[in-house]
Structure formats: C-alpha cells, structure tokens
Amino acid sequence: MKKLFTFSIAVFIVSSIAAQTATSVANGNWFSPTTWGGTVPTPGYNVIINHQVTLTSNYGYSSGSITINSSGSLIQDSSPRALAQNGGSFSNAGTVTLSKMAFFSGTISNSGTLNSVDSLYLAINLNNTGTVYSSNLYNSGTLTNNNSINGINFFNDGTLHNNFDIGFTNHFNNSISYNDHNLSFNDYTNAGIFYNNINGFLSISNDCTNGDTINHDAHWYNNGHTDIWNNFTNIDTLDGNIGGTICVGFNSANFGAVLGTFDFCSHYSGTFDINSGTISNGITFCTGGEVCWSNVNENQNISNLNIFPNPVKESLTINLSNTKIKTVEIIDILGKTIYLQNVNSNEINISRNNIPSGIYFVKVNTTEKSYSAKVVFE
Known part of the structure; x- marks a missing residue:
C-alpha cells in the first residue's frame, strides 16, 4: 500500500532583490556580527562559510x-534547528548538522558531510559525492548517490540512482530506483519500479515485499544479487535475466508474476513456498552458485569458490579455482563497503586488521559472474 510521508518545518522563506556576499571570519553565532566581521547575512545573501557557524534559530x-x-x-x-531552501543554491563541502533540512527548489550539492538529525526533505536533484545521514529521508527529486547515505526511514517518491552504498532500517520505494552497487535495509517494500542491475547487491535483513496493493503495478527487475534474510512476498511482477539471483532465508510467497530467466532460491523448498501466481519456465531454482542460507558460521564452498575460515579471527582466505578473481568487497549489514580490493588472481588472503566483530557479506566478482556469502568476524 502506498504511504504518505509528512514533513513539516516552521520557517519563513524570504526573498531578496539584490544579493550581497557575507563570508565568515571566525567561529560563532550566525546572528552575531563578529562571525562575519560586520553585517549579519539575511535571506538572499550569498553566504560563504569557512568556520564553525552556529544557527540559534531557523533559517x-x-x-x-x-x-x-x-x-x-x-x-x-x-x-x-531547521534550514529551508525554496530557490537559490546550497553547496556543502564541509559539515552540516541540523535537525531539519528541506530543499523545495533551486540547486544543492554535497561533497562533505550532511547530518539531518530528524528529517531531510528533497524535492530537487542531489548528486551526492559525500556522506549523508538522516533519520527520515524523503526524496521526490532525482537523488544520485556516489558515496554513502544512511539513516532509519527512507521514502523514495522520485528517482534514485545508487552507485555506491545506501543503508536504512526501512525503505519504501514508491517511484523508480536503480541500484548499481550496495543497498542494505532491514525491511523493504517496492511499490514502484526497481532495477537491481548486474553489479547491484541488495541485502534485506528482515522482510521484503514487491507489490502495490492499490494499483498492482510494482515491477522489480533483478539482474544482480538479492539476499532476503527472512520473508519475501511477491504481489505484482518480479523479473530478471540470467545472472540475477535471489536468496530467501525463511518463507517465500508468489501471488503475482515471476518472469525472465533469473535464479531463485528459498531456504526450505528451493522454489516459492506458496504460489498462487504464475512462474515463467525460464526461472531456475538454486542453480545460481550462490550461498543461500547455509549456516553463517561455517566454511562456504560455492561451486569452485572456497571461503575460509568462518568465523574469522585473524585472516580470511578466498580461493576461486580455474577463474581469476577481479575484485573482492566486504560489506557490513548497513550496506557500507568496509573493504574493496582489486585481485587479478585465483586467491586472496585478507588480514582482519580493525574490522569489528559481526556478520558481513563477502562479494567476489569475476569478469563473468558475482558470488556472495556471509561470514562472521569474531
């Protein structure tokens, strides 16, 4: 079911006819003249911040x-405190930490750190090359991520292009999303159009639903790899090509259409545990070479791929016979890449270094295929 995302912010947007420039000269309060060496900037100014500037009221x-x-x-x-933009521009290469931020129109760029403690509202396009954290993120523009975005709740009502790491507790896609690297959520609902492309890796640590219970027009194209640790329900259309894989850790149900030629693997039955929809003859079951819910605390043998020891104390060895490994990634449960290495050989030994204890995904890429497995660092 499509949901509404509400965002409220108590701040007035004021226009200015002639833009003036104010540049910070010292750390201090935004509304103190000593911070700017003179006149305090008001809405409509071109403001340049080179120091730590503190908002003591909304702007x-x-x-x-x-x-x-x-x-x-x-x-x-x-x-x-809240910051709202309804025109003009906002550019961050430093650090921003505010409770609420809303961008209704104009331009925005981020190559620094953007921390929205409570809410971040995006109605305009953002090309993120820095880091973003928001407890509640709403997007109705075009959000392109080339670095890291994390938080608790993420509602996409626009266009999402993910080229690196995104991790949220809950995600609801109500429009269109493209994933070309790592997405990680606790619960995920796709009620729009979702492309998990060939290099895409999607991890759902709890439940996942593909479906719009009102219009029944949700469509998920899975050409990459998807891990769903608990339950998966397909209500509308699940699609994908050879090379795409989906692993389900508990119950799986299909009430819609499963199309294409991807590989599906459910922990208990291999196929869907419940099926009252249609499944294309091109779908394969548990033949994709991926690890689907073997014990996470064991050495894992996937076709000709060996990953050991598991659990890891000091180092991890990855061996792929007959094929050279192109790259290896280690991804945490929030979807953040903590290790990335070009290999160009059949084997790699990874020293633990400062990797904290916990469960991680290992993604092994060759020129022809991607493998994934779970490991524990003790």
Whole structure:
C-alpha cells in the first residue's frame, strides 16, 4: 500500500532583490556580527562559510546561496534547528548538522558531510559525492548517490540512482530506483519500479515485499544479487535475466508474476513456498552458485569458490579455482563497503586488521559472474 510521508518545518522563506556576499571570519553565532566581521547575512545573501557557524534559530531563503567550504561547518545550538531552501543554491563541502533540512527548489550539492538529525526533505536533484545521514529521508527529486547515505526511514517518491552504498532500517520505494552497487535495509517494500542491475547487491535483513496493493503495478527487475534474510512476498511482477539471483532465508510467497530467466532460491523448498501466481519456465531454482542460507558460521564452498575460515579471527582466505578473481568487497549489514580490493588472481588472503566483530557479506566478482556469502568476524 502506498504511504504518505509528512514533513513539516516552521520557517519563513524570504526573498531578496539584490544579493550581497557575507563570508565568515571566525567561529560563532550566525546572528552575531563578529562571525562575519560586520553585517549579519539575511535571506538572499550569498553566504560563504569557512568556520564553525552556529544557527540559534531557523533559517530559510528563496534566493542567494549558502556555500560551506571544506574548513567550514554549519551546526545547531542545543535546540533543534531547521534550514529551508525554496530557490537559490546550497553547496556543502564541509559539515552540516541540523535537525531539519528541506530543499523545495533551486540547486544543492554535497561533497562533505550532511547530518539531518530528524528529517531531510528533497524535492530537487542531489548528486551526492559525500556522506549523508538522516533519520527520515524523503526524496521526490532525482537523488544520485556516489558515496554513502544512511539513516532509519527512507521514502523514495522520485528517482534514485545508487552507485555506491545506501543503508536504512526501512525503505519504501514508491517511484523508480536503480541500484548499481550496495543497498542494505532491514525491511523493504517496492511499490514502484526497481532495477537491481548486474553489479547491484541488495541485502534485506528482515522482510521484503514487491507489490502495490492499490494499483498492482510494482515491477522489480533483478539482474544482480538479492539476499532476503527472512520473508519475501511477491504481489505484482518480479523479473530478471540470467545472472540475477535471489536468496530467501525463511518463507517465500508468489501471488503475482515471476518472469525472465533469473535464479531463485528459498531456504526450505528451493522454489516459492506458496504460489498462487504464475512462474515463467525460464526461472531456475538454486542453480545460481550462490550461498543461500547455509549456516553463517561455517566454511562456504560455492561451486569452485572456497571461503575460509568462518568465523574469522585473524585472516580470511578466498580461493576461486580455474577463474581469476577481479575484485573482492566486504560489506557490513548497513550496506557500507568496509573493504574493496582489486585481485587479478585465483586467491586472496585478507588480514582482519580493525574490522569489528559481526556478520558481513563477502562479494567476489569475476569478469563473468558475482558470488556472495556471509561470514562472521569474531
């Protein structure tokens, strides 16, 4: 069922006819003249921040700009503060930590750190090359991620292009998403169009549903790899080509259409545990070479791929007979890549170094295929 995402922010957007420039000269309160060496910037100014500037009340603007350079930061005081943009531009190469941020129109870029403690509302396009954290993220523009985005709740009502790491507790896709690297969620509902492309890796640590219970037009194209640790329900259309794999750790049910030629593997039966829909003759079951829910605490043999020891104390060995390994990634349960290495040989030994204890995904890429498995670092 499609859900509504509400965002409220108590801030006035004020226009300015002639833009003036204010550049920070010292750490301090936004509304103190000493922070700027003179006049305090008001909405419509072109503001350049090279120091730590603190908002002590909400701020909004519909013209002008805010530029935070790498040495600068924009933070709130002890009370939650909000920033709203309805025109003009916002560029961050430093650090921003505010309770609420809303971008209704204009332009925004982030190559630094963007921390929204409570809510981040995006109605415009963002090309993220930095890091973003938001407890509640709503996107109705085009969000392109080339680095890291994490948080608790993520509602996509626009277009999402993920080229690196995204991890949230809950994700609801109500529009269109493309994944070309790592997505990690606790619970995931696709009620729109979702492309898990050939290099895409999707991890769902709890339950996953593909379906729109109102319009029944959800469509999931799975050409990469998907791990669903608990239950999976397909209500609408699940599609994919050879090379695509889906692993389900507990119960699986199909009430819609399963199309294409990808490989599906359910822990208990191999195929769907419940099926009252249609399944294409091209679908294969548990033949994709992936690890589907063997004990996470054991050495794993996947076709000609060996991963040992498991659990890991000091080092991990990955061996692929007859084929050279192109790259190896280790991904945490939040979808963050903590290790990435070009290999170009049949075997690699990975020293643990400072990897914390926990469950991780190991993604092994060759020129022809990707493998994935779970390992435990003690």
